[in-house]
Amino acid sequence: MVKPTKVTNHIRSLRFAAGEMTQAELADRVGVTRQTIIAIEQGRYSPTLEMAFRIARALGVPLDEVFQYPEETK
Amino acid sequence: MSFEEKLTWVNLFVTLGVATTYFVVVLTPLGEVPAAEIAYQRPLLIAVGASIVLTIAGAILAAIGTAISSELSGQGTVEDIDRKDERDVEFNRRGDLLGYYVASVGALGVMALTMLESEYFWIANTLYLSFVAAALVSGVVKLVLYHRGY
Numbered sequence: 136m137v138k139p140t141k142v143t144n145h146i147r148s149l150r151f152a153a154g155e156m157t158q159a160e161l162a163d164r165v166g167v168t169r170q171t172i173i174a175i176e177q178g179r180y181s182p183t184l185e186m187a188f189r190i191a192r193a194l195g196v197p198l199d200e201v202f203q204y205p206e207e208t209k
Numbered sequence: 210m211s212f213e214e215k216l217t218w219v220n221l222f223v224t225l226g227v228a229t230t231y232f233v234v235v236l237t238p239l240g241e242v243p244a245a246e247i248a249y250q251r252p253l254l255i256a257v258g259a260s261i262v263l264t265i266a267g268a269i270l271a272a273i274g275t276a277i278s279s280e281l282s283g284q285g286t287v288e289d290i291d292r293k294d295e296r297d298v299e300f301n302r303r304g305d306l307l308g309y310y311v312a313s314v315g316a317l318g319v320m321a322l323t324m325l326e327s328e329y330f331w332i333a334n335t336l337y338l339s340f341v342a343a344a345l346v347s348g349v350v351k352l353v354l355y356h357r358g359y
Contacts, residue, residue, distance in 0.1 A: 140358070166294070167295070167296070168296070170211040170214070171211070171294050171296045174296065174358055179357070179358025179359075181359075186294075
């Protein structure tokens with residue numbers, strides 16, 4: 136499947152680092168559906184900046200530890 | 210599958226089922242009877258009413274199904290039913306926008322038929338077909354976004 140977004144993330148590993156938090160628990164804390172967390176983890180959806188901050192806050196880490204964007208190559 | 214995606218499936222199936230039934234009923238006599246003599250008004254009103262009633266009934270069934278399955282599987286909660294997030298809103302917006310384009314093209318067709326003084330039968334049914342096509346395109350776009358993402 137082609138990934139439609141260049142944004143990558145470490146949500147899955149950060150969830151495990153945060154006491155093996157489940158997708159459902161993270162979804163509850165962020166206030167979104169579990170399917171949205173799954174879609175973000177799999178790179179099928181780029182969240183808004185606001186949701187990205189809420190995810191980072193729920194995981195207890197800075198935003199750029201959760202989401203990465205590749206450098207532009209000339 | 211999020212509850213909003215289930216509702217999209219409900220809308221798609223209801224639209225497809227009702228419209229297919231309506232067009233089979235109304236277009237079948239077309240070869241034998243002139244368009245102006247086909248009584249499309251009553252079936253059209255029934256089709257519109259049925260779409261509304263079946264969509265509401267489908268949404269209620271989807272809610273009950275979601276509640277039961279979340280209870281049985283232990284995955285998710287009943288609260289998932291009324292949870293709608295920015296992803297749902299965004300996909301709805303994109304789907305509705307494309308549906309709007311389709312309906313607009315259909316409206317141009319209706320305008321042309323009116324200028325050509327076509328039978329009311331063709332004007333009314335082209336308009337209904339525009340709404341149906343818009344709903345189908347909108348639903349398919351939403352489902353593609355839910356599965357493929359963007």
